[in-house]
Amino acid sequence: DIVMTQTPLSLSVTPGQPASISCKSSQSLLHSDGKTYLYWYLQKPGQSPQLLIYEVSNRFSGVPDRFSGSGSGTDFTLKISRVEAEDVGVYYCMQSIQLYSFGQGTKLEIK
Amino acid sequence: EVQLVESGGGLVQPGRSLRLSCAASGFTFDDYAMHWVRQAPGKGLEWVSGISWNSGSIGYADSVKGRFTISRDNAKNSLYLQMNSLRAEDMALYYCAKDISHLVGATAFDIWGQGTMVTVSS
Numbered sequence: 001d002i003v004m005t006q007t008p009l010s011l012s013v014t015p016g017q018p019a020s021i022s023c024k025s026s027q028s029l030l031h032s033d034g035k036t037y038l039y040w041y042l043q044k045p046g047q048s049p050q051l052l053i054y055e056v057s058n059r060f061s062g063v064p065d066r067f068s069g070s071g072s073g074t075d076f077t078l079k080i081s082r083v084e085a086e087d088v089g090v091y092y093c094m095q096s097i098q099l100y101s102f103g104q105g106t107k108l109e110i111k
Numbered sequence: 112e113v114q115l116v117e118s119g120g121g122l123v124q125p126g127r128s129l130r131l132s133c134a135a136s137g138f139t140f141d142d143y144a145m146h147w148v149r150q151a152p153g154k155g156l157e158w159v160s161g162i163s164w165n166s167g168s169i170g171y172a173d174s175v176k177g178r179f180t181i182s183r184d185n186a187k188n189s190l191y192l193q194m195n196s197l198r199a200e201d202m203a204l205y206y207c208a209k210d211i212s213h214l215v216g217a218t219a220f221d222i223w224g225q226g227t228m229v230t231v232s233s
Contacts, residue, residue, distance in 0.1 A: 001173070031217060033217075035217070037217050037218075039219045041156075043156075048206060048223035048225060048226065049148075049156065049206075049220075049223055051220065051221050054211070054219055060221065090155075092155065092156055094156075094219065096216060096217055096219060097216075097217060098216075099161075099170050099172070099215075099216060100146075100158035100161070101158065102156040102157065102158070103155070104155050105155045105156070
């Protein structure tokens with residue numbers, strides 16, 4: 001089974017400042033088809049998760065461009081260029097090269 | 112409007128069974144794979160099971176394999192999860208989620224329901 005490890009588990013950010021979340025997988029997420037199956041979700045308080053980023057770095061429909069994803073192999077990063085109040089919640093990375101598994105989640109709060 | 116509405120959750124004793132349902136609307140249901148993802152109270156997300164568009168490919172998490180059965184009825188735009196031999200650790204909010212593809216694996220979930228709560232307690 002592929003284990004996804006996120007750091008930090010929580011972070012407090014001043015509005016307008018950047019934020020960064022790391023996600024490491026126990027195995028490479030690079031498929032033989034050349035794609036890397038790493039995704040990012042945000043679960044806002046009291047809501048269902050929503051897809052932010054697919055295949056490492058592609059923003060899903062309607063996701064603001066302050067969100068960006070990067071990485072390769074086993075190391076990935078989600079960055080928010082300027083945090084806004086509406087970005088609070090728990091961020092999860094997910095792999096789907098071997099069925100599906102999620103990271104533990106990173107809780108983002110506003111200072 | 113694309114919508115997923117789960118139902119069937121409730122209080123059940125350990126060892127008993129429960130069947131969850133998910134009603135889909137607003138999209139062509141039989142074009143997409145579907146999944147169940149759960150979240151224990153105060154915990155993270157755990158994928159439970161997924162089924163391809165034509166039920167030809169099915170996957171389960173090791174934690175539920177042999178106890179849970181996923182199925183779908185494309186004529187009724189519905190997804191199901193039969194849960195047998197329930198344990199305390201199965202207690203969670205169960206989400207129905209739509210896949211971005213018709214297959215299981217190497218995909219993601221783009222639409223989620225609001226979830227149905229399963230409580231396992233004597």
